[in-house]
Amino acid sequence: MTAPIKQHLIDPEICIRCYTCEEMCPVDAITHDDMNVVVDVAKCEYCMACIAPCPTGSIDNWRMVATPYSLDEQFSWDELPAQEDLGEADSGDLMEAMEDEISTLLAEAHAGTGGKPVAPASAAKPSINLFSRAHPATATMQGNFRLTDAQAESDVRHIILNFGDTVFPVLEGQSIGIVPPGTGENGKPHAIRLYSVASPRGGEKPNANNIALTVKREPDGLCSNYLCDRQKGDTVDVTGPFGGTFLMPNDANANIVMICTGTGSAPFRAFTERRRRAMPGAPGELVLFFGARRPEELPYFGPLRKVPASLLTQQLVYSRLPDRRKEYVQDRMRNCAGDMARLLEDDNTHVFICGLKGMETGVDDAFADICEEAGLNWAELKPTMRSSGRYHVETY
């Protein structure tokens, strides 16, 4: 059996047959008959030139298909067919990205979810893959600040990229790709690296058309060193946005439990800032478990201290404090077992885990213990939460 592919489709219920997309398509992949406007899967190159000019949003539809829908099938539709169930085999290959290179990266990052990741029901519809390796967006480095203490071993940076007049819409939880220039020893271009966006939709500064990243300089990291060395005014090739499941619930009643270490805090900075800007006073709780070795190495330690407890419950956890026992996020979760159990019992609660792969087992065990103590069954609850878009893991 051939691997499923992503097929670009137009929603016939929303389309108004203005044929603007047809005019825009550089490869004539879009045609129409008397009723429907359709995309030829054999011709579409996923360049996205048709997406922005569509006045209705009907153009922005995608299905994973084992056998692509023919033009005649599409002509016959009154409505878009539902996503067919392709089983768990393609779990990472959903609506996260168009390019296989990126899909593979996200599939690995989301593997810890333990099944097909599902976006929160209330999440806004993300834009995916507006820019690709073949057609990247150019961003200008607007700021590059060290977040960790100058004495600290780890060098984590807050990087701000400005897109100027280029439209680059992101949602909280999405990632972007950085294309490091040049080629490797094998003569092939360097692999694209993904970074979670640390700023909310609307920009690091509201309406400034910029985004923030949280980047840790890795000793031999080609891309992280490239990014961390960029100076204000330098340009960077960017692809994306990517990710269609690890998204912030857009619901004031949603409780969001965020568990992270290191640069895994990036999406949660975006979540928190989004809540602060768009729904201050929302009834849903925001709870953050954030682990680092010591305060000097905890990204955003300073700014976090200014976030009021009414907006965000903070559990900052350190594993290398002098004269203290090592404490990890899972230890603190157990200490908060009562609150955690209360939240897990609530259907409005969403759990997001982001950080290093190594944290997954410890966090999962903590959830199991908390559940057991409260008479819940984590082995049953987790898949229920996952399939209803309330359990998310993104680890590297």
Place this chain on the structure above:
Amino acid sequence: MLDTMNVNYDTSIPNNVGLSEDRRILKALERWHPGYLDWWQDMGPEGFQESLVYLRTAVAVDPKGWAKFDYVRMPEYRWGILLAPQEEGRVVPFGEHYGEPAWQEVPGEYRAMLRRLLVIQGDTEPASVEQQRHLGTTAPSLYDMRNLFQVNVEEGRHLWAMVYLLQKYFGSDGREEANGLLQRRSGDADKPRMLGAFNEATPDWLSFFMFTFFTDRDGKMQLEALAQSGFDPLSRTCRFMLTEEAHHMFVGETGVGRTIQRTCEAMNDADITDPTDVEKVRALGVIDMPTLQKKVNLHYTLSLDLFGSEVSTNAANAFNSGLKGRFHETRIDDDHRLLDATYPVLKLVDGKVETVDEPALSALNMRLRDDYANDAGKGVERWNKIIAKTGVDFRIELPHPAFHRHIGEFAGANATPDGEIISEAEWLERRDEWLPSDGDADFIDSLMKPVWEPGQFAGWIAPPKVGIDNHPGDFEYVKIEV
């Protein structure tokens, strides 16, 4: 001082026509700009000039550059001058000059005719803004209010587009015409707008949706015909305008569609199976199907009048001279000169509706109108699909082109929506069966209560299926008080 001014002004007008290097036209537009802003303040959306509106601004003509969304105060909207990219080796695609290189300057002998075409097209753009200026106060949602304002600012941009061509290619005559476009007023007894439908009031939101569906669709067809023009700057201007016009079609089609959807849902919820039981349906606070049909009858026929006389020497001249082509001219398989061709024209012969073959060259208005009717008909069928899906037993139909006409072959004839010619007495007696009565208008008006809570919609209209720019349902599309 002057340099600063140029920089400021240039950045306030996004353009891809090299405005900063063209000092003559830049100066002319600078002189016109304050008058335009005065007009916008006087005649633009009333009561919302300070509100922040989530608008799409065109900042470039490439597909990714012209749909940039942001909160904007309407008077600060960046009205730009944007032409579709020049096509290498483009030729005049029809008429006497068929196959000659497209003109980058106006041929002397066609100046007057072209100027007339630009002024008529340009006059409709500010007219519709004037017609719609009071609607904001009764918007059924912030989503709809945003869509109205998007239509308004883009009509404003289309005025800029025509004014640019007038100023650039027609010297002092063009300047005068450009000023005239700011002086006429929709519905004004002394200085009315040039075309009839643009002097009619747009008193309520259903009228607005019908107007954008039917009357803006005439605009789309005219732009399609002008986009074929041998005068290349006009062709490029219209091609870019068409991408924006698509949004106006969207507002109309989905606005009426959502109204229909809501009516059918309310009828089903109340177990009303007879769609003609007007009183019962109206008691639900939704617009009944017969009234929707009457609104269709009215707006469709007013829009048919905009195509002018079915047989027209002016249209033949505009085609022969290579200025205004047919819908999708380059996709038509014929000689593109129409030397011997004929075209069937619907006429009133001895009191009967008949089809008569006329020289195709003189029947161009009829042909464009047929293309229009076909295009509109497809949208109506999609409304019928919405009705069918809810199980309500009703169909919306476009009336016969002889019905309720004031221009062309059927002006003055009395015809039923089926095209049957009747006496004047019968017409007067039955008019209110077919066209909205004062009572119908009063009922619609009674529903026009503003709903300004984000995510909330008036009871007579269903929410849209997807938000603008992928935004969720409760997005605050207009921040009214800032």
